[in-house]
Amino acid sequence: MDALQKALDQLDQATAAVRLAVQDLANAPAGAEAAGNAAHALSGGAIDPFVFRFAIFVLAIFVGYYVVWSVTPALHTPLMAVTNAISSVIVVGALLAVGIAASGLAAGFGFVALVLVSVNIFGGFLVTQRMLAMYKKKEK
Amino acid sequence: MDALQKALDQLDQATAAVRLAVQDLANAPAGAEAAGNAAHALSGGAIDPFVFRFAIFVLAIFVGYYVVWSVTPALHTPLMAVTNAISSVIVVGALLAVGIAASGLAAGFGFVALVLVSVNIFGGFLVTQRMLAMYKKKEK
Amino acid sequence: MTVNLASFLYLVSGILFILALRGLSHPTTSRQGNLYGMIGMGIAIATTLALATPSAGRFGLIVLGLAIGGGIGAVTARRIAMTSMPQLVAAFHSLVGFAAVMVAAAAIYAPESFGIGTAGDIHAQALVEMSLGVAIGAITFTGSVIAFLKLDGRMSGKPIMIGGRHLINIVLGVALVVLIVLLVGTESKFVFWLIVAASLVLGVLLIIPIGGADMPVVVSMLNSYSGWAAAALGFTLGNLALIITGALVGSSGAILSYIMCKGMNRSFISVILGGFGGETAAAADDGIERTVKQGSADDAAYLMMNAQKVIIVPGYGMAVAQAQHALREMADKLKANGVEVKYAIHPVAGRMPGHMNVLLAEANVPYDEVFELEDINSEFAQADVAYVIGANDVTNPSARDDKSSPIYGMPILDVDKARTCLFVKRSLGSGYAGIDNTLFYKDGTMMLLGDAKKMTEEIVKAMDH
Amino acid sequence: MTVNLASFLYLVSGILFILALRGLSHPTTSRQGNLYGMIGMGIAIATTLALATPSAGRFGLIVLGLAIGGGIGAVTARRIAMTSMPQLVAAFHSLVGFAAVMVAAAAIYAPESFGIGTAGDIHAQALVEMSLGVAIGAITFTGSVIAFLKLDGRMSGKPIMIGGRHLINIVLGVALVVLIVLLVGTESKFVFWLIVAASLVLGVLLIIPIGGADMPVVVSMLNSYSGWAAAALGFTLGNLALIITGALVGSSGAILSYIMCKGMNRSFISVILGGFGGETAAAADDGIERTVKQGSADDAAYLMMNAQKVIIVPGYGMAVAQAQHALREMADKLKANGVEVKYAIHPVAGRMPGHMNVLLAEANVPYDEVFELEDINSEFAQADVAYVIGANDVTNPSARDDKSSPIYGMPILDVDKARTCLFVKRSLGSGYAGIDNTLFYKDGTMMLLGDAKKMTEEIVKAMDH
Numbered sequence A, B: 001m002d003a004l005q006k007a008l009d010q011l012d013q014a015t016a017a018v019r020l021a022v023q024d025l026a027n028a029p030a031g032a033e034a035a036g037n038a039a040h041a042l043s044g045g046a047i048d049p050f051v052f053r054f055a056i057f058v059l060a061i062f063v064g065y066y067v068v069w070s071v072t073p074a075l076h077t078p079l080m081a082v083t084n085a086i087s088s089v090i091v092v093g094a095l096l097a098v099g100i101a102a103s104g105l106a107a108g109f110g111f112v113a114l115v116l117v118s119v120n121i122f123g124g125f126l127v128t129q130r131m132l133a134m135y136k137k138k139e140k
Numbered sequence C, D: 001m002t003v004n005l006a007s008f009l010y011l012v013s014g015i016l017f018i019l020a021l022r023g024l025s026h027p028t029t030s031r032q033g034n035l036y037g038m039i040g041m042g043i044a045i046a047t048t049l050a051l052a053t054p055s056a057g058r059f060g061l062i063v064l065g066l067a068i069g070g071g072i073g074a075v076t077a078r079r080i081a082m083t084s085m086p087q088l089v090a091a092f093h094s095l096v097g098f099a100a101v102m103v104a105a106a107a108i109y110a111p112e113s114f115g116i117g118t119a120g121d122i123h124a125q126a127l128v129e130m131s132l133g134v135a136i137g138a139i140t141f142t143g144s145v146i147a148f149l150k151l152d153g154r155m156s157g158k159p160i161m162i163g164g165r166h167l168i169n170i171v172l173g174v175a176l177v178v179l180i181v182l183l184v185g186t187e188s189k190f191v192f193w194l195i196v197a198a199s200l201v202l203g204v205l206l207i208i209p210i211g212g213a214d215m216p217v218v219v220s221m222l223n224s225y226s227g228w229a230a231a232a233l234g235f236t237l238g239n240l241a242l243i244i245t246g247a248l249v250g251s252s253g254a255i256l257s258y259i260m261c262k263g264m265n266r267s268f269i270s271v272i273l274g275g276f277g278g279e280t281a282a283a284a285d286d287g288i289e290r291t292v293k294q295g296s297a298d299d300a301a302y303l304m305m306n307a308q309k310v311i312i313v314p315g316y317g318m319a320v321a322q323a324q325h326a327l328r329e330m331a332d333k334l335k336a337n338g339v340e341v342k343y344a345i346h347p348v349a350g351r352m353p354g355h356m357n358v359l360l361a362e363a364n365v366p367y368d369e370v371f372e373l374e375d376i377n378s379e380f381a382q383a384d385v386a387y388v389i390g391a392n393d394v395t396n397p398s399a400r401d402d403k404s405s406p407i408y409g410m411p412i413l414d415v416d417k418a419r420t421c422l423f424v425k426r427s428l429g430s431g432y433a434g435i436d437n438t439l440f441y442k443d444g445t446m447m448l449l450g451d452a453k454k455m456t457e458e459i460v461k462a463m464d465h
């Protein structure tokens, strides 16, 4: 309940923030669509983004399942290296912290994270490339 | 632009409708989180649900691609029958129209749709079942 | 029920549909998969009812609608002959297409019920999605009706080529785009119905120039369309089950079309442009006198009973003659006599993908005796007899050897590599591609002219002597 | 940049990661796939920067961080020996795990920057997701460090079994749950660090009882964990790229663990509970006098030069000895002499999945000469020589024949079916599973005792005589 309420607040506030930006464009017929609103909730406008994210997560697991099973066993080592590299996309969190965190401590943590995942990003993709470059067909 | 604005209005109104329902629980510290709001937009709270739906759509296409290629050719006819059956999930639209449409005409259209997809739902799944029941292994 | 819970349940129903298709990866898991599909549909329906909470009267109407449609569907499913599957699938597609149009119409007349705005103020995004859904749905509807009529033989399989049809189609297409823009601007119901009408006409025009032989590709393509239409309406309704299902069905249809085109060595474009098939090409009359060795049921019985390995190659003629049960009986006799029997299925044998497999399954042929082209093609060289029953194009060696043949490059079953090739068909006529089969005139070939079922039954009888 | 555009770009980056993995379905498409992966990462980084618009100073800091890390990473990638891949992957995992902890810490200390509330009022949902992410991240970190140390030989491979460790683990697990609940209630930073500490300890305790032989499974499992940690943080940050990637990596690790367990015929649970491997089981001393036929490099050269078909079976010993280049030279000599040469790879040969393939590729062995177990196992019966180099467990016939063997049921390469089996290893000692190999004592077996590289080089020399 608490979580739901917070999520709703959050949605509401976010909407408010964006509305501010497009205020000059806004000329919605306020209040007139009461019935419509309630009904719209029905069709998804008010759905907690968590549900969508969860759906995306579940579908991505399906995709992951199929895509990994289709990897040829000969390339399982590069697979381990490249999954390593792409899991460094957590860099987006580090960038946020270093880029805009008000707290110096947070920025510091972010910096540590940034350096570590950078090792992984460059190291991971390059070592994969190095490995893959070695796989050759029989020359005729 | 117009589309975006409408979408935003829509999001806003939907939120308002839901808020009404949980008004008694709401005690958000209004206005205090100005910075938070702006930042939160960053992290996704204000994202148009369309983006999420699109993501789900794209991932589902990937899943569809893999799942269909993994169907054995011997079962391609049942595959056609069952995709037919599941595409009748459009019945949700028909149910909404028959169930709550204020306009009699709309309810009528919905009723026609409902009858048609019902043919499909029952016919599709049952004919698939009938076919699948025929596939047998060599008895030893 | 909260909207979040409902969305979650729709997601569950989408996932169950994925599992339904996943089950089809093997016959043993397929029945379970179909069950998942039914559960998914049940969840989607129950969730919608719980969300909409219709009045008692409306609820009664819903039950009535489900009962009428469900009854018709169930009876059809029970009664339909397995040989009529292609028609049935086409007919079912047309229903989904029409239902999509009706749902979109309902949404335009009662936007509040669908949460897409109020009458006169429907959200632009929803209008765009809806018009896409309705246009694709309408095309699917008339297109599938034509495909049904052609497949069911109620309409000639001959391509109907209207002069300037490409121009007309382009004009209609442009008109559709203009109408959609208009609809978004004005939200006029009249424009909406114009879109429906234009799409219905377009559906007819797109399909009639395509020959009967290509109908299976068309059916599959329309299957794909119906998926995309469902997905478009899924966006409008914000319904995850619809979006996921639409994507699944859309990919499925597209992939099956692709598999068929590859099996026929045709490009998808050439299929869509139409004009292929139906025109019975004159048998290549190159002046060379050709001799055909004809045999009787007794000859065939003798040959096969003394063989070590027989490979059976069924084709469309087996379906027409409903010969699968007789065939199974024949195979049983052979096996009882110690002959090894296998079935070889070409990817486009018959009139829809997997068509032969279903018919053989119906006749209780175990699926582990039935092999795909790649898996068995090398075995013909070791086979004593290839028993070709009602197949033709899929065995035509000119696809392999004759660069000038229209089907050159299409993979074929190498029945000519078997010691003897028995050919059961009613005449020396051509198959659906309308191309003469040079195999009839080869040394190792023996023609068994007659109806597939009758001939096979006679062979079975002859085996008893 | 609008948030919608940003979300869309994150989705694109997620899709590119899918395509990166998809490319690995074949060596020819794999390089392209890796490129997609890099582009996806570039898009994710650029989008975040465009969205956050850091001040010039902060931007400098970011560039600095990327440069330091990137430099270290690039140099490591260039320098690392192919034989050290297992260690490298473990080390990289530990970095991702620690980074996840740091990102979560930053989010707790500056929630505004992540849009998850304000200090003292962070959304409960975000706190839950974050604590999951941080706990899994910390476990991944210490677990991977231990795995790295064991794989790199800096720590004994012997399982370290602390008394009552199951109890300790359960207590820690329960404590973690309690702490997470506390964190959601109080949002106390102290509790946060307690969670980190408990998870770090748990990571160590979970991994130390697992023997060195099982480290590859552990590494893969930790890979999976790091994926789930990323996904959890993806929920907190509402970032589609993270969610999709997390799911991909999570499934990948899980599937690889499964494949390895199947290849070893072990249950995943038994791996996790630990205690297997490392204890060098005493060679089965059943009193029976066993004779071993030993051979020289000259014998081996003679046998192989006069063979028609040689199948090479590499194992962990080849990696240790770095014998792949010498091996390739030997194969070249044989091929020049008209001998057919193939390589047979067991799914768990070496110390990580695909380990042997990478090493052979490094030595320029074309990948179409390298075969998986199922594809080549039937060919040993036709081979004159099986050249087993540094492999042991994967050839042990007791896995096939001896029901009492601990590895009974594990699929093996049937090298004993070859006319002669040449065994290159340094002693009659056992492999990683610590089980005596009965093959050494068979008639058709000739032991070539010595270092794999040296022995192979000597054989190459002997071939020149």
Ligand SMILES: NC(=O)c1ccc[n+]([C@@H]2O[C@H](COP(=O)([O-])OP(=O)(O)OC[C@H]3O[C@@H](n4cnc5c(N)ncnc54)[C@H](OP(=O)(O)O)[C@@H]3O)[C@@H](O)[C@H]2O)c1
Pocket (backbone or CB within 6 Å): C213, C214, C215, C216, C217, C260, C264, C314, C315, C316, C317, C318, C320, C321, C347, C348, C349, C350, C351, C352, C353, C354, C355, C389, C390, C391, C392, C393, C394, C395, C424, C425, C426, C427, C428, C429, C430, C431, C432, C433, C450, C451, C452, C453
């Ligand atoms: N399966 C698919 O998905 C699919 C999709 C698209 C196109 N197609 C096309 O359909 C064709 C399928 O090839 P196919 O070899 O199965 O069939 P086919 O080439 O169309 O030949 C069928 C043969 O069966 C004979 N036949 C018809 N009724 C018969 C009866 N009652 N008893 C005995 N024989 C009978 C006909 O010869 P008589 O008239 O002399 O008896 C005809 O030559 C291919 O051209 C393929 O490209 C298939």
Ligand SMILES: NC(=O)c1ccc[n+]([C@@H]2O[C@H](COP(=O)([O-])OP(=O)(O)OC[C@H]3O[C@@H](n4cnc5c(N)ncnc54)[C@H](OP(=O)(O)O)[C@@H]3O)[C@@H](O)[C@H]2O)c1
Pocket (backbone or CB within 6 Å): D213, D214, D215, D216, D217, D260, D264, D314, D315, D316, D317, D318, D320, D321, D347, D348, D349, D350, D351, D352, D353, D354, D355, D389, D390, D391, D392, D393, D394, D395, D424, D425, D426, D427, D428, D429, D430, D431, D432, D433, D450, D451, D452, D453
């Ligand atoms: N690949 C994976 O993913 C994976 C994952 C988990 C577990 N495992 C386990 O790892 C093992 C892999 O089997 P395997 O057959 O590849 O290896 P193995 O059974 O561990 O045997 C390797 C052999 O190489 C010999 N050797 C070591 N250094 C050598 C050198 N310098 N020159 C020559 N020989 C040398 C050793 O014998 P000497 O000491 O007599 O020389 C040893 O018997 C299996 O037990 C498997 O279950 C693998």
